[in-house]
Amino acid sequence: MPAEPVAVVGIGQTKHVAARRDVSIAGLVREAARRALDDAELSWADIDAVVIGKAPDFFEGVMMPELYLADALGAVGKPMLRVHTAGSVGGSTALVAANLVAARVHATVLTLAFEKQSESNAMWGLSLPVPFQQPLLAGAGGFFAPHVRAYMRRTGAPATVGSLVAYKDRRNALKNPYAHLHEHDITLAKVQASPMLWDPIRYSETCPSSDGACAMVLTGRAGAARSPRPPAWVHGGAMRSEPTMFAGKDFVSPQAGKDCAADVYRQAGVSDPRREIDAVEMYVPFSWYEPMWLENLGFAADGEGWKLTESGVTELDGDLPVNPSGGVLSTNPIGASGMIRFAEAALQVRGQAGEHQVDGARKALGHAYGGGAQFFAMWLVGAEPPTT
Amino acid sequence: MPPVLRAPLVVEFPFTRSLGPVQSAFLTGLRERTVLGVRTVDGRVLVPPVEYDPVTADEIRDLVEVGATGTVTTWAWNEHPRPRQPLATPFAWVLVRLDGADTSLLHVLDAPGPDAVRTGMRVRVRWARERTGAITDIACFEPYAGEPAGPPHPHSGSFPEPVTGIVAPARLDYTCTPGRAQSRHLAALDGRRTVGERCPSCRKVYVPPRGACPTCGVATDEQVEVGPRGTVTTFCIVNIKAKGLDIEVPYVYAHIALDGAGLALHGRIGGIPYDEVRMGLRVEPVWREGSRHPDHYRPSGEPDADYDTYKELL
Numbered sequence: 001m002p003a004e005p006v007a008v009v010g011i012g013q014t015k016h017v018a019a020r021r022d023v024s025i026a027g028l029v030r031e032a033a034r035r036a037l038d039d040a041e042l043s044w045a046d047i048d049a050v051v052i053g054k055a056p057d058f059f060e061g062v063m064m065p066e067l068y069l070a071d072a073l074g075a076v077g078k079p080m081l082r083v084h085t086a087g088s089v090g091g092s093t094a095l096v097a098a099n100l101v102a103a104r105v106h107a108t109v110l111t112l113a114f115e116k117q118s119e120s121n122a123m124w125g126l127s128l129p130v131p132f133q134q135p136l137l138a139g140a141g142g143f144f145a146p147h148v149r150a151y152m153r154r155t156g157a158p159a160t161v162g163s164l165v166a167y168k169d170r171r172n173a174l175k176n177p178y179a180h181l182h183e184h185d186i187t188l189a190k191v192q193a194s195p196m197l198w199d200p201i202r203y204s205e206t207c208p209s210s211d212g213a214c215a216m217v218l219t220g221r222a223g224a225a226r227s228p229r230p231p232a233w234v235h236g237g238a239m240r241s242e243p244t245m246f247a248g249k250d251f252v253s254p255q256a257g258k259d260c261a262a263d264v265y266r267q268a269g270v271s272d273p274r275r276e277i278d279a280v281e282m283y284v285p286f287s288w289y290e291p292m293w294l295e296n297l298g299f300a301a302d303g304e305g306w307k308l309t310e311s312g313v314t315e316l317d318g319d320l321p322v323n324p325s326g327g328v329l330s331t332n333p334i335g336a337s338g339m340i341r342f343a344e345a346a347l348q349v350r351g352q353a354g355e356h357q358v359d360g361a362r363k364a365l366g367h368a369y370g371g372g373a374q375f376f377a378m379w380l381v382g383a384e385p386p387t388t
Numbered sequence: 389m390p391p392v393l394r395a396p397l398v399v400e401f402p403f404t405r406s407l408g409p410v411q412s413a414f415l416t417g418l419r420e421r422t423v424l425g426v427r428t429v430d431g432r433v434l435v436p437p438v439e440y441d442p443v444t445a446d447e448i449r450d451l452v453e454v455g456a457t458g459t460v461t462t463w464a465w466n467e468h469p470r471p472r473q474p475l476a477t478p479f480a481w482v483l484v485r486l487d488g489a490d491t492s493l494l495h496v497l498d499a500p501g502p503d504a505v506r507t508g509m510r511v512r513v514r515w516a517r518e519r520t521g522a523i524t525d526i527a528c529f530e531p532y533a534g535e536p537a538g539p540p541h542p543h544s545g546s547f548p549e550p551v552t553g554i555v556a557p558a559r560l561d562y563t564c565t566p567g568r569a570q571s572r573h574l575a576a577l578d579g580r581r582t583v584g585e586r587c588p589s590c591r592k593v594y595v596p597p598r599g600a601c602p603t604c605g606v607a608t609d610e611q612v613e614v615g616p617r618g619t620v621t622t623f624c625i626v627n628i629k630a631k632g633l634d635i636e637v638p639y640v641y642a643h644i645a646l647d648g649a650g651l652a653l654h655g656r657i658g659g660i661p662y663d664e665v666r667m668g669l670r671v672e673p674v675w676r677e678g679s680r681h682p683d684h685y686r687p688s689g690e691p692d693a694d695y696d697t698y699k700e701l702l
Contacts, residue, residue, distance in 0.1 A: 021553065024408030026439050030447075061403035063557050071438055074445030083432030119404045131395035131564045132574055133596075134681040137633060137656055138641040139624055145624030146643050150702040153622070153667055153695075196440065199625035199638075243602040247592035294565040 003102040005385050007224035009232035010040030016331045019118035020211040025062065026072035029114045032213035033073055036110065036351030040217040041228045044074035047217070048106040053083045053093030053113040053170060055335035058125035060116055071114065085239070087283070087370025089113060089340025092378030094366075095237045098379070101218050102234075108223050114213035115335035122209065122334060132333040141198035141206060141286065143372065147198055147251045148288040154252060157291060157306035159200065163191045163308055165287035166205045166329055172316055173326025175355035180210040180331040205287035205329070212333035214340045221385075232346035235363070235386045236267030237379035244372040251373060255288040257296040260376040264365070265298070268380045269387075273365070274299050277380070279348045279358040280314075280322045281312055281341040282367040284329055290314065297367065297378075316356065324348065324356040338368025342379055349383040394572055397562040402555045410439045412552050413545030415453055418525035420547055422693050425454050425489050425540065433540050435489040451545040455537025456513040458529075462492075465502040474528055480505045484529055488540035488659030492613055497529045504531070521551030569599035572611065577680050582673075584649060586610040592650030615646035618685070619693040620669040621701050640665045644685055645701040652701050659686030668692040 012035025014020070020028055029052075037043065050073050057107045066075075066082040074082070083093040090113035118177045123140055136142070151157065167188045171181035174186075176306035194204035240247070240260035261273075270276045282293045294305035299320060308314055314322035323329070324345040328337050345366035347353040358364075362383045369376050396541035400662050407415065417424040418446060426437030427450040434442075441448050463482045469475060474496045482505075498514065499505050512532035523686035566574065569585060573596045576583035584595035585608035592601070593612045600607050623642035629635075640662050643652035657665050658674065670690040673682035 021406045022408075024406055024411060024439065025409040032438065058399070058401070061401065061556065063446060071440040071442050071445070072442075076442050076445070116406070119406070120401065126403060128397075128399055131397055132393060132566045132680075134654075136654060137630070137635065137639075137651050138624065138654075139628065139630040142624055142626055142630075146622040146641070147702075148623040149624060149667070154699075154702075195627065196625075197628050198641075199627065201624070245651060247587075247590070247594065248600045248603070248700070249651070 004104050004220040006098045006101045006218055006220065006234040007227065008216055008234070008350070008381065009219055009224060009227040009229070009231045010033040010036040010042065011343045011347060011352070012036030012039060012215045013178045013340065013343065015178050015214070016210045016212035018180070018332060019212065019318070020116065020206070021118070025116055026069055028116060028211065029069055029112055029213045032114070032191045032215040033112055035059050035096040036215035036217050039229065040107070042217060043131065046108055047074060047078065047110045047111045049079040049100060050075040051081055051083065051093055051097040051100070051111045053089040053111060053335060053339065054281060055089065055115045055122070056084070058120070058128070059122050059334060060120040079106070085370060085375040085377065087334055088338050088368040088375040088377045089370065090169040090214065090336050090340065091336070091342055091368030091379070092239050092375065093304050094339055094342045095239055095377055095379060097218050098211060098234050098237055101220050104220070106274070108217065108219040110215060110217055110241055111339070112213060112215040113336040115333035116211045117209040117333060117340060136158045138198065141201050144286050145198035148286065151252045151288060151292050152200065155303040155306060158310070160305045161309055162200070162205045162287040163188060163202070164365065165284065166191045168234045168315055169284070169287070169323050169327045169329040172324050172356055173330035175316070176325045176330075177354070178331070180208050180212070181326070201286050207285045207328045207332040208330070209334040210331055212331065212336050214336045214343050216339070216343055216346070229352065230350045230383065232349045232381040232383070233385045235380045236264040238263035238267070239375070239377045241375050244374045252292055253296045253302070254373045257293070257369065257373070257376045258298070260378050261297045264378045264380050270380065271361070273297065274320065277320070277365050278361040279324060279345065279364040280320065280367065281325060281327070281344040281364065282322060283338060283341055283369050284323060284327050285332065287329060293367065294322070297365070313350045316358065321358045324353065324358055324374070338370070338377060341368055344364035345379070346381050349381050393566050393574065395562040395564050398559065399562070400557070401560040402557045405556050406553050407551065409449065409545070410437050411548050413547070415521040415523070415554065416547045416550045416650055416673070418523070419519045419521040419551065421456070422543070423456055423513070424451050424455050424543055424545060425488060426451055431663070434491050435486055435493055445676065446691040451543045452488070452540035453522055453543040454489045454540045457532055457534070457537050458484045458486035458511060460497065460505070460507055460509045460511055461485050462507055463505050465505065472698060474524065479528065484511055486514050487537035495526055495529055495697060499531065519571060522554060525613070564619055567599060569597040569608070573597055574680065580675055581613055582615045582646060583611050586612050593648055595646060595649040595653060612648060614648035615673070617670060617672045617688050617690070618644045618646035618649070619698045620657065620671060621645050621652050621666060621698045622663065623657065638662045642685070643702070644671060645698055655682060656684040657686070658684040666692065666697065668695060
């Protein structure tokens, strides 16, 4: 029996900000879930199961969100489960939900991811000192900056490429009412003059710390037929993992990322992603990861990703817009960031992205990664139902 | 075989919590000696109150004040109180259904012994002398022989100067034992030698060793001394002080492939101006008395390594 086609019929986000002191975590997730239901014109009774994701427990000290948030998400009496995959969790949570629909386990599933970074300290959560191990000495960006330098050495990319990404994403965020950073006076000169934190990464090339949640309602053909607005159809979805550190790991272009993308393209019947995909929402926590992922995801040959960025191809009005929402560089509730990528890709093919809509977007890729490039999750969504 | 090492690992953090409207009213109420519940769609009164109806999922905001007296619905005797539990003397954990509530609240009962506790006994709140808007504003429950409180009555939930957030300190105490592979590695470090383990399948040398090869999935055992010299494969210049680290900025944080190792480890580069560090720089460890790991690495004076010799180790 072929799998049930999966449609995204409801999407909801909170306005992402540095601190949502007015709501509890329950109130925060409720806001996103309610908006997703409203978008789908469904009620709590229409939901058959809930799949939730969040950042690692230490990041905000909530160990069992599936227990604590069942009331707020209308999950009482229904199956509810939690997904864990570090920073990629928002993506893998959506994929677990999609698989439940595809397998006809449940007809309509609410999936949600969140984080209130203001209630803890992610940097603390990432750097617990372990006895007998040599402590790491560099802070958040210190983990990523050496990989960026390796990319620059490998490709000969000019030093300005990172600032171009940051300038683009922050301008895109101005068109997205849910984005955290709205820097109305942003200029390229300001990005390039911002302090160098972890050389070669500047302050303006790093992601913010945000509070926010994102939710989606996924359903099959019957549910999609009742949808009041055009659905986004899942054409392919995959997850891959590899150890965070091992001999032979390519930190610049991890094999698990390549394999994950190839699996998604195969499922979706995409042979030339650069030509066939109209918009990409990728997980770019530091600006240089845009050119790195362009290569890893097959949009550019090895060593050529930065040329797409430099020539404007990834701008909102370019040939392959990347992060029209403003991306992780403008909004980063870590536990939700992956799902926001997936949801923004769906908004594009539904034609519901508002001011940051990519004209005529028919196929879009959502991408998430986490755990020091240990986990990858991606989906490809289209405006038309899948043909196979 | 070196002795098994052990060390305490304490994970501790003061998480903050924004309360939202319902928990804010509940905790502020306790500060004012008022116990609030919330009425569900089907008319029950939940204490403590919740924001969303557990049956219908509706947002519920109809707050009611219930009594500070109630009935024990079940209990368990705690003979050995632990640090930071509500009472220092032996006590009973109790579920108390307050007069006017339909659910029970978990708290503690101050009683002389288990013989003095029974299901169905009447109790009342003993308020803490100093109250801050926390569940500990109820110091405990105590036996009570007076009249029950009347039915619940509506309450706006509004108080002057409401509590809107709390700090929820969390602490986990672990004992950490590093295991066979790492213990051997640490014992060698005490003699200022760096020893890794070679995978019998892919032949790569893991430093520090983990006892198994993460790609081949087989145990590693063959001991291989690497270094002491190595090559800077890539690095960054850290310009901001990390919390809790006593290192003057700027400094260089580098990935260093020790000679013979299959992957790079991380370390600080010293003994050279930070802006002269480069990929391919040859370095050697600098040890410091009283520290098990090298304090940093400094240039060894050899010519830089050719890119092709370390590009697979980036």
